[in-house]
Amino acid sequence: MSMAPDPELDINYAPELDLRITFAHVQGYEGNASPEYRFEVDCRLRHATGSFTYSVSDLCFDLQSFSKFSKELQGMQQGLRQEAALKSVGEMMVLRLEGDSRALKATIAIRESLAALLATLNATLDVDYDLFVNKLRREVDRFLQEVRQLEPSPSGWTSQ
Numbered sequence: 001m002s003m004a005p006d007p008e009l010d011i012n013y014a015p016e017l018d019l020r021i022t023f024a025h026v027q028g029y030e031g032n033a034s035p036e037y038r039f040e041v042d043c044r045l046r047h048a049t050g051s052f053t054y055s056v057s058d059l060c061f062d063l064q065s066f067s068k069f070s071k072e073l074q075g076m077q078q079g080l081r082q083e084a085a086l087k088s089v090g091e092m093m094v095l096r097l098e099g100d101s102r103a104l105k106a107t108i109a110i111r112e113s114l115a116a117l118l119a120t121l122n123a124t125l126d127v128d129y130d131l132f133v134n135k136l137r138r139e140v141d142r143f144l145q146e147v148r149q150l151e152p153s154p155s156g157w158t159s160q
Contacts (some may be wrong), residue, residue: 005024007146009139011095013131015107016123017043018092019095023147024058037063037147041093044107046121050119054110066144071139076100086140101129 011019022040029035032098039061039152043054065087076097085096101128128135 001127007143007150009143011136011139013135014125014127015104016046017106017127018042019108021061021143023150026150034062042058043093043110045108045121053125054112054113054121056093059093062089063147065089065142066140066147070137072146073097073133073140076133077137095136097127097132099129104129104132106132 007023009021011021013016016152020040024038024040024044026038027036034084037060038058040057041054041056046054067082069086072081075081076084079100082100083096083098085094087094091109092111094107094109096109098105098107105124106127107122112119
């Protein structure tokens, strides 16, 4: 019996950016506490002389952040908003879209604690509106639906 692959959100609609968010595990808790959803993130930013690569195996996202991002993308589609942002818990990673159908920019901001230091990576790219608003919204909705189907357990269930 083969297992279905873990839910994955691939954002590779620009030549300079590959961003993959893959479900890693969910931890349920006793009582009223919300479960914690953890994801693997792989990001590659290409530039004229090479690329920057960032990978993390255990980044926490509240599922509400994906839902909010989808609603903000919908607002952009309807002309009611000019910004949408997907933020991890603690904003260690933020993907922000700003603009409209004439000029849309994507900014990826990554922060990582390194001992007593905080390393940051920021990049802003001109991106295609149809791909980064319309297609991405459909993909976020699909991803969120797949992740919500995974049930947490108090004993530390993982998808593996």
